Amino acid sequence: xxxxxxxxxxxxxxxxxxxxxxxxxxxxxxxxxxxxxxxxxxxxxxxxxxxxxxxxxxxxxxxxxxxxxxxxxxxxxxxxxxxxxxxxxxxxxxxxxxxxxxxxxxxxxxxxxxxxxxxxxxxxxxxxxxxxxxxxxxxxxxxxxxxxxxxxxxxxxxxxxxxxxxxxxxxxxxxxxxxxxxxxxxxxxxxxxxxxxxxxxxxxxxxxxxxxxxxxxxxxxxxxxxxxxxxxxxxxxxxxxxxxxxxxxxxxxxxxxxxxxxxxxxxxxxxxxxxxxxxxxxxxxxxxxxxxxxxxxxxxxxxxxxxxxxxxxxxxxxxxxxxxxxxxxxxx
Amino acid sequence: xxxxxxxxxxxxxxxxxxxxxxxxxxxxxxxxxxxxxxxxxxxxxxxxxxxxxxxxxxxxxxxxxxxxxxxxxxxxxxxxxxxxxxxxxxxxxxxxxxxxxxxxxxxxxxxxx
Numbered sequence: 001x002x003x004x005x006x007x008x009x010x011x012x013x014x015x016x017x018x019x020x021x022x023x024x025x026x027x028x029x030x031x032x033x034x035x036x037x038x039x040x041x042x043x044x045x046x047x048x049x050x051x052x053x054x055x056x057x058x059x060x061x062x063x064x065x066x067x068x069x070x071x072x073x074x075x076x077x078x079x080x081x082x083x084x085x086x087x088x089x090x091x092x093x094x095x096x097x098x099x100x101x102x103x104x105x106x107x108x109x110x111x112x113x114x115x116x117x118x119x120x121x122x123x124x125x126x127x128x129x130x131x132x133x134x135x136x137x138x139x140x141x142x143x144x145x146x147x148x149x150x151x152x153x154x155x156x157x158x159x160x161x162x163x164x165x166x167x168x169x170x171x172x173x174x175x176x177x178x179x180x181x182x183x184x185x186x187x188x189x190x191x192x193x194x195x196x197x198x199x200x201x202x203x204x205x206x207x208x209x210x211x212x213x214x215x216x217x218x219x220x221x222x223x224x225x226x227x228x229x230x231x232x233x234x235x236x237x238x239x240x241x242x243x244x245x246x247x248x249x250x251x252x253x254x255x256x257x258x259x260x261x262x263x264x265x266x267x268x269x270x271x272x273x274x275x276x277x278x279x280x281x282x283x284x285x286x287x288x289x290x291x292x293x294x295x296x297x298x299x300x301x302x303x304x305x306x307x308x309x310x311x312x313x314x315x316x317x318x319x320x321x322x323x324x325x326x327x328x329x330x331x332x
Numbered sequence: 333x334x335x336x337x338x339x340x341x342x343x344x345x346x347x348x349x350x351x352x353x354x355x356x357x358x359x360x361x362x363x364x365x366x367x368x369x370x371x372x373x374x375x376x377x378x379x380x381x382x383x384x385x386x387x388x389x390x391x392x393x394x395x396x397x398x399x400x401x402x403x404x405x406x407x408x409x410x411x412x413x414x415x416x417x418x419x420x421x422x423x424x425x426x427x428x429x430x431x432x433x434x435x436x437x438x439x440x441x442x443x444x445x
Contacts, residue, residue: 112408112409208384208386209385209410211386211389212386212389212390212393215389215393216389216392216393219392219393229374229395233374233393233394233395236393236394237369237370237393237394240369240389240390240393241366241369244366296365296382296384296386297363297364297365297366297380297382297386297387298365298366298386300364300366300367302364302366302367302369302370303366306366306369306370309370
């Protein structure tokens with residue numbers, strides 16, 4: 001099995017919650033056999049045969065330096081270089097996962113790169129496991145069973161209490177889509193339309209796929225209002241930084257936009273864990289983001305300072321265990 | 333210079349060509365998206381190695397019109413899709429950020445330095 005047929009972007013809410021909640025370390029195989037670069041492909045072949053696996057990581061000084069796959073072995077048998085050292089024939093540019101990534105990354109990688117397995121590294125770059133599609137599907141089935149059981153229980157409880165007309169509660173699919181009037185083309189920028197109703201968007205921890213939707217929605221709404229470009233930019237920067245902070249650091253939260261007379265109020269409220277040191281968090285260059293988040297170009301410690309600089313009023317309320325609420329006001 | 337010159341003059345491979353061929357007034361070179369958000373100008377070209385769709389989100393929010401992805405980085409399909417939806421041009425080159433910046437600077441600002 002080479003792919004995981006799950007939509008990591010849309011798809012049912014329950015499944016989405018699962019693939020963001022489960023981490024690579026929750027599903028990976030930790031009993032990993034590796035070989036040094038000096039080992040021969042024959043040795044790799046024997047390990048694969050005896051253990052029924054399809055790839056062997058090559059490790060030197062506790063660092064992953066390559067991988068020998070069953071494809072490499074077949075080629076070696078065919079080409080007559082099965083006695084060569086692994087170092088000579090292994091795949092060196094290995095795409096890896098980090099153990100604390102949510103498994104939606106693993107699913108995306110499997111479907112995207114066509115490799116059947118990805119080594120998982122810990123924060124220090126040490127090999128701690130291997131993830132295959134089978135590992136992910138097994139873990140997901142277990143969790144889905146549990147989740148379906150829970151939903152069925154809730155359903156039968158609801159049937160027993162028989163509340164007619166009561167909606168299903170739970171789940172956070174309350175992405176209120178902005179239903180904006182059509183954009184006004186032409187130069188009537190000074191003609192300001194009626195302020196739209198509040199917009200509310202939900203954000204999810206480590207969901208880099210849909211991150212930015214709230215800020216995109218805000219930008220569109222302000223364009224329709226005829227707000228001047230530099231103000232739109234300030235609002236978009238403040239909003240995007242606060243939104244990314246929720247994705248990177250919080251357990252999920254919401255972005256609300258309130259349109260007043262000549263003001264945009266942004267309320268970014270999350271469910272925790274809260275900021276331990278507010279002064280540090282507002283200092284440029286201070287960041288608690290981990291390595292793989294930084295590799296995406298985030299977590300440079302510029303977020304909150306950027307958001308504050310872009311706002312006319314800015315306040316931050318946070319307590320550990322309670323969550324963080326940021327209010328940013330932009331005037332135009 | 334116009335966006336289309338990134339391929340016609342500089343030979344960068346155009347990956348996403350649904351864009352309005354406007355004049356580029358500035359450029360910005362960075363792999364830190366928050367830095368791009370804070371400092372990049374409007375109607376600019378972004379020179380970076382961040383080949384994923386969050387880069388497009390940032391570009392769209394600050395009004396960047398074109399992105400040049402350096403070091404021949406593999407570009408993911410979802411990045412191309414989002415860029416198409418936002419009308420942001422994508423180019424790829426095997427040159428690095430320093431080389432691309434040097435090439436584009438005189439074309440955008442008249443002379444080097």
